[in-house]
Amino acid sequence: MKKHVVGIDIGGTKLATVVSDSTGHILGKVRKPTLAEKGPEYALGLLFDMVRETVRLADLEQAAISAIGVSCGGPLDTKTGIVYSPPNLPGWDALPLKTKLESEFQVPVTIENDANASALAEYRFGGGRGYNAVLYMTMSTGIGGGIVLDGQIYHGANDSAGEVGHQILLPDGPLCGCGKRGCLEALCSGPAIARRAQAAIRKQLTNKKASTTMLTLTDGRIEDVKSEHVLEAARTGDALALELVSETAYYMGWGIANLVNVLNPDIVLLGTIAIAAGDLLLDPIRETVSKFAMTRPAAAVEIKPAQLGDALGDLAAVALVV
Numbered sequence: 496m497k498k499h500v501v502g503i504d505i506g507g508t509k510l511a512t513v514v515s516d517s518t519g520h521i522l523g524k525v526r527k528p529t530l531a532e533k534g535p536e537y538a539l540g541l542l543f544d545m546v547r548e549t550v551r552l553a554d555l556e557q558a559a560i561s562a563i564g565v566s567c568g569g570p571l572d573t574k575t576g577i578v579y580s581p582p583n584l585p586g587w588d589a590l591p592l593k594t595k596l597e598s599e600f601q602v603p604v605t606i607e608n609d610a611n612a613s614a615l616a617e618y619r620f621g622g623g624r625g626y627n628a629v630l631y632m633t634m635s636t637g638i639g640g641g642i643v644l645d646g647q648i649y650h651g652a653n654d655s656a657g658e659v660g661h662q663i664l665l666p667d668g669p670l671c672g673c674g675k676r677g678c679l680e681a682l683c684s685g686p687a688i689a690r691r692a693q694a695a696i697r698k699q700l701t702n703k704k705a706s707t708t709m710l711t712l713t714d715g716r717i718e719d720v721k722s723e724h725v726l727e728a729a730r731t732g733d734a735l736a737l738e739l740v741s742e743t744a745y746y747m748g749w750g751i752a753n754l755v756n757v758l759n760p761d762i763v764l765l766g767t768i769a770i771a772a773g774d775l776l777l778d779p780i781r782e783t784v785s786k787f788a789m790t791r792p793a794a795a796v797e798i799k800p801a802q803l804g805d806a807l808g809d810l811a812a813v814a815l816v817v
């Protein structure tokens with residue numbers, strides 16, 4: 496009976512393959528470094544071996560696998576299954592990933608960008624269960640997003656929907672990885688929070704004000720201050736760290752309010768940094784959203800941490816095919 500699926504999670508540093516039953520229960524898992532510098536042919540060969548190994552680990556025959564789901568950094572075309580030069584995968588230029596996997600394993604393959612696949616996983620297995628309109632936003636090295644409406648990922652005209660991190664909030668703001676200025680990502684991603692924190696600490700030191708717990712946490716090295724130090728120091732009541740958290744919540748809330756007005760979601764699920772921060776960050780985000788968004792959509796939306804945590808990568812690929 497074919498009721499099992501394979502999920503493949505392709506990242507710039509690691510590849511993961513899992514086998515799951517139809518409820519998202521993981522029966523086997525293999526992880527290996529991507530070694531992205533070796534190029535796509537190497538990674539593909541490795542993936543083929545990993546899929547077979549994972550099926551064996553799950554105590555199954557290849558014939559028990561009904562489909563393969565792939566979660567991968569975009570840009571990619573979900574219809575043709577071609578991957579176009581993801582920034583973290585050098586050499587993956589117009590790679591026909593879907594065709595290659597289908598001809599190797601003779602089962603249907605669904606390919607999706609990782610943020611969309613994560614949104615679908617939260618909808619199917621996590622914090623989005625029971626809701627119709629789910630907006631998922633990551634808050635890590637970048638700010639990505641995915642929109643699930645009535646159980647379907649919203650792709651837009653050419654698989655470019657959900658770029659929630661590149662809404663421009665400050666046209667003269669800090670430079671973003673996308674080449675524009677003042678995007679939400681350039682203000683609230685992990686590295687962006689760290690940059691703002693380091694600048695604020697330098698300014699405080701020039702003004703000869705009292706030091707901050709953030710520096711105690713990094714043994715005095717300003718350049719080592721990261722978003723997690725901001726959160727940790729804020730929890731101890733450090734004034735500068737609290738200011739940085741409140742600034743982050745203000746920008747996030749502003750960005751989310753824009754999205755709430757456009758999409759009218761039932762729920763917004765925030766990943767990574769928001770999960771680590773909890774209500775310290777989420778409460779002021781909720782306040783800002785209710786202040787900036789229009790009354791009706793603001794009244795309808797819940798803003799919560801995403802639920803899947805470390806399981807997200809595995810379930811993102813699986814969610815595409817169960």
Ligand SMILES: [Zn+2]
Nearest residue numbers: 661671673678
């Ligand atoms: Zn941008």
